[in-house]
Amino acid sequence: MTLENRTESGATEPDATAPTAGGDSPAAGGRNLRRIAGIVISVLVGAFLAFDVVGKLTRPQAVVDGTAELGFPGYQAVVMGVVLLTCLVVYAIPRTAVLGALGITAYLGGAVTANMRIEAPLFSSILFAVYLGVLMWIGLVLRRPELLKVAGLSR
Numbered sequence: 001m002t003l004e005n006r007t008e009s010g011a012t013e014p015d016a017t018a019p020t021a022g023g024d025s026p027a028a029g030g031r032n033l034r035r036i037a038g039i040v041i042s043v044l045v046g047a048f049l050a051f052d053v054v055g056k057l058t059r060p061q062a063v064v065d066g067t068a069e070l071g072f073p074g075y076q077a078v079v080m081g082v083v084l085l086t087c088l089v090v091y092a093i094p095r096t097a098v099l100g101a102l103g104i105t106a107y108l109g110g111a112v113t114a115n116m117r118i119e120a121p122l123f124s125s126i127l128f129a130v131y132l133g134v135l136m137w138i139g140l141v142l143r144r145p146e147l148l149k150v151a152g153l154s155r
Contacts, residue, residue, distance in 0.1 A: 038142025
């Protein structure tokens with residue numbers, strides 16, 4: 001079955017957006033490229049956050065010192081690691097990725113607040129969590145463009 005468009009004279013012509021016998025349509029190629037870019041971005045963000053989880057759960061001296069510098073007791077690094085790990089696992093599952101992204105966004109908001117409290121440098125420390133969160137959502141939207149409709153940014 002082929003998809004066709006009717007012209008004013010009643011003649012039919014192939015639909016330019018329909019899949020062709022040789023594979024995907026040109027429009028689908030662009031969607032696939034965006035989806036692949038979204039997956040790559042999501043994997044990079046996930047890898048960075050996984051590295052953070054490992055540090056918080058294994059508690060090397062640098063993590064213990066950093067946690068104390070932010071004003072938290074050392075044992076809370078493990079709690080933060082478990083929370084982040086939970087959000088990261090939920091983010092990694094395609095069906096629940098949006099829920100995981102919301103959890104990670106909340107976690108990163110806490111990181112912004114903790115860094116603001118100790119008056120850390122703005123662009124390198126405080127806003128780093130914002131940069132990471134924006135990158136995470138860009139990756140998710142590239143993977144699932146329908147999220148723009150939910151946010152009211154697309155028709």
